[in-house]
Amino acid sequence: MALNYQSVDFVKVLGERRSCRFYDPDRPVEAEKVQAICQAARNASHMGNANCITLTIVEDQATKDKFTEIVSAFNIPMAKMAPVSIVFALNRDLWYNGLPKGLPELFKMGGINPSHGWSMDNIENTTLPRLTSFPPEVVSYLLSCETGMAMASAQLMATALGLGSCCYAGQGPKIAEVLGFPESAQFVWAMAIGYPGESVESMGWRPRSPYGDIIYKEKFGTPAVADPAVDAELESLGMMGAPSALTPERLADINKAAEQMGLPTRTDENG
Numbered sequence: 001m002a003l004n005y006q007s008v009d010f011v012k013v014l015g016e017r018r019s020c021r022f023y024d025p026d027r028p029v030e031a032e033k034v035q036a037i038c039q040a041a042r043n044a045s046h047m048g049n050a051n052c053i054t055l056t057i058v059e060d061q062a063t064k065d066k067f068t069e070i071v072s073a074f075n076i077p078m079a080k081m082a083p084v085s086i087v088f089a090l091n092r093d094l095w096y097n098g099l100p101k102g103l104p105e106l107f108k109m110g111g112i113n114p115s116h117g118w119s120m121d122n123i124e125n126t127t128l129p130r131l132t133s134f135p136p137e138v139v140s141y142l143l144s145c146e147t148g149m150a151m152a153s154a155q156l157m158a159t160a161l162g163l164g165s166c167c168y169a170g171q172g173p174k175i176a177e178v179l180g181f182p183e184s185a186q187f188v189w190a191m192a193i194g195y196p197g198e199s200v201e202s203m204g205w206r207p208r209s210p211y212g213d214i215i216y217k218e219k220f221g222t223p224a225v226a227d228p229a230v231d232a233e234l235e236s237l238g239m240m241g242a243p244s245a246l247t248p249e250r251l252a253d254i255n256k257a258a259e260q261m262g263l264p265t266r267t268d269e270n271g
């Protein structure tokens with residue numbers, strides 16, 4: 001059993017990750033690749049090492065059929081096409097019950113240390129009572145960041161394995177019901193996984209805000225300056241490149257995939 005990494009250069013993986021919205025529905029995702037993606041999410045950073053994030057793999061046709069009905073309308077074709085969806089949720093119970101285990105463990109194994117002011121006394125009598133007194137809405141807010149970290153790791157692993165992926169929204173309460181979540185678990189986001197039905201090359205790099213518009217130095221709003229030589233090197237390593245455009249190649253790629261799936265095609269940038 002081999003994972004067959006398509007791309008093991010981490011910088012290139014960062015550059016190749018793309019939100020893929022067409023998948024080959026007839027090419028299943030190997031079980032070992034799904035496992036590797038889930039392990040990447042599990043290995044992401046967790047607050048206090050409480051491990052509050054859950055992933056539910058949706059793969060069987062019966063579950064998929066029910067699930068596809070309750071995702072946001074624009075995401076239905078993607079949910080149908082992708083052989084696998086992973087549903088990311090946070091579980092607040094794992095915060096309230098996991099922190100009292102995770103934090104002392106971190107201390108005992110030398111992850112957090114007296115050098116930084118940590119002690120068992122401080123953990124048991126100050127930190128844990130404070131963190132576990134947070135109301136559920138605050139815990140959900142904190143854990144949604146943690147879920148995002150797990151999702152990012154999962155997406156990068158999928159890319160490294162030659163798979164496409166895309167985060168997608170759905171109707172949280174209904175998803176929770178269909179997948180049998182306990183009261184303390186909250187749907188955060190779903191992720192489609194499958195072999196791409198559109199090419200990464202034709203997608204180009206989706207535009208981002210200019211560097212200095214969102215990256216500041218010392219003070220909010222004071223633009224940080226990007227060194228063009230660094231950017232050139234990142235470009236040569238495959239992390240950045242030509243921005244996305246609706247070129248004839250891109251149009252042909254989208255329409256081929258859409259036609260194969262019996263979905264509407266488009267003619268130009270206006271539709």
Ligand SMILES: Cc1cc2nc3c(=O)[nH]c(=O)nc-3n(C[C@H](O)[C@H](O)[C@H](O)COP(=O)(O)O)c2cc1C
Nearest residue numbers: 017018019020021072074075166167168169189206
């Ligand atoms: C948290 C999150 C939620 C998203 N939700 C959706 C979604 O519901 N449907 C969708 O088609 N794309 C969704 N996307 C994908 C973004 O729209 C996508 O990132 C954007 O088009 C930029 O493209 P790129 O990811 O290829 O760089 C989501 C992305 C993130 C990070």
